[in-house]
Amino acid sequence: MRIDQITLREIRLALKEPFRISSGEIRERRILLLELRDASGAHTWSECVAGEAPNYSPETIDTAWAAITQWIAPRVLGRTIEHPGELYAELEHDFRGHYMAKAGVEMGAWGLAAMLAGEPLSLFIGGTRTEVAVGISLGIQTSPDRLIEKAQAALAEGYRKIKIKIERGHDVEWVRAVREAVGPDAHLMADANNAYTIDDADHLAGFDSLGLVMIEQPLAWDDLVRHAELQKRLSTPICLDESITSLERAQDMVTLGSGKIINIKAGRVGGFTSAIAIHDFAQQHRIPVWCGGMFESGIGRAYNVALASLPNFTIPGDVSPSARYWAQDIVSPEWTMTDGMMRIPLEHRGIGVAVDEARIAALTVRTETLRP
Numbered sequence: 001m002r003i004d005q006i007t008l009r010e011i012r013l014a015l016k017e018p019f020r021i022s023s024g025e026i027r028e029r030r031i032l033l034l035e036l037r038d039a040s041g042a043h044t045w046s047e048c049v050a051g052e053a054p055n056y057s058p059e060t061i062d063t064a065w066a067a068i069t070q071w072i073a074p075r076v077l078g079r080t081i082e083h084p085g086e087l088y089a090e091l092e093h094d095f096r097g098h099y100m101a102k103a104g105v106e107m108g109a110w111g112l113a114a115m116l117a118g119e120p121l122s123l124f125i126g127g128t129r130t131e132v133a134v135g136i137s138l139g140i141q142t143s144p145d146r147l148i149e150k151a152q153a154a155l156a157e158g159y160r161k162i163k164i165k166i167e168r169g170h171d172v173e174w175v176r177a178v179r180e181a182v183g184p185d186a187h188l189m190a191d192a193n194n195a196y197t198i199d200d201a202d203h204l205a206g207f208d209s210l211g212l213v214m215i216e217q218p219l220a221w222d223d224l225v226r227h228a229e230l231q232k233r234l235s236t237p238i239c240l241d242e243s244i245t246s247l248e249r250a251q252d253m254v255t256l257g258s259g260k261i262i263n264i265k266a267g268r269v270g271g272f273t274s275a276i277a278i279h280d281f282a283q284q285h286r287i288p289v290w291c292g293g294m295f296e297s298g299i300g301r302a303y304n305v306a307l308a309s310l311p312n313f314t315i316p317g318d319v320s321p322s323a324r325y326w327a328q329d330i331v332s333p334e335w336t337m338t339d340g341m342m343r344i345p346l347e348h349r350g351i352g353v354a355v356d357e358a359r360i361a362a363l364t365v366r367t368e369t370l371r372p
Helices: 061-076 086-092 099-117 144-157 172-182 198-210 224-233 247-256 272-284 298-307 357-363
Strands: 003-021 024-038 043-048 131-133 135-138 161-165 188-191 238-240 261-264 289-291 341-343 364-370
Touching: 003 061, 003 099, 003 357, 024 061, 024 099, 043 061, 043 099, 043 298, 061 086, 061 099, 061 364, 086 099, 086 272, 099 272, 099 298, 135 144, 144 161, 144 172, 161 172, 172 188, 172 198, 198 224, 224 238, 224 247, 247 272, 261 272, 272 289, 272 298, 357 364
Parallel strands: 135 161, 161 188, 238 261, 261 289
Antiparallel strands: 003 024, 003 364, 024 043, 131 341
């Protein structure tokens, strides 16, 4: 494989309804798409998951655009690649951070390699499933009653896990209200997006009576030490998200006892090579993992679904159907769910869905094509 062209496009997609977490509200998603073209003429699409502001990670769509054009693409374009797994080490050498920017290109190389090999992406990376369980993420609501309504509707639709976003003043009692309304068997979790400090440990222990699958990233995004202290004080498993940016960070989590579950987002850890390594390490240490979401379009969703087909993704992921967030997606067919499961498109090579290039062109607000 030799990637001879990378085209960057920024599109804008409005969410069907605002989504609020502890760090802010999202109404429209600025999305960075990449089209990678091989010397043979084969091409595929990928997505960089960086957001508009540096509130989830230090990266943004604008820093990713700059990193790809100035540093990442020059290391990739025109180079003969035997296997996409080679790129992660190449992009890490003397090049710190910018994981989401790196992942946009690295994952595209995996998609392109699967296309050239004539295989579905999930099988190409070692996936073992024909379908994946689907969870839903509920943003912070205006009242407990509204949150209950959303949770009950999600269960009625068939979602296998409900993630409830929390913040101070909208946490233990709100989740308790949902638990009482939906019963003890519903799989519930809370996601704090690092809204708390270790001084809140006694308050967070209030979740222990609610039978949650986990509480996700309650403390600072880069703090493994205090998460370890907190986990000792909670019976509820802590899941780390923002804190896990590499295999080494996952290893540190285990050494310190900072958590018991990992949310793997390939975009957050620099791409598929790193994500697969974290998955394999977690499997060896009997740590369950699941696939988180970053409000991806149907292109990004294709990579998430493929990743979630690996055997240790035993907890339903945030791989919601297209219609959960978008009035119209940019792929065909759109991603759908049946009985809480999403089918993996094993009958198609590459990412498994057709990209609506005309719709992307109509939504594009800027573009740049890079060549060797």
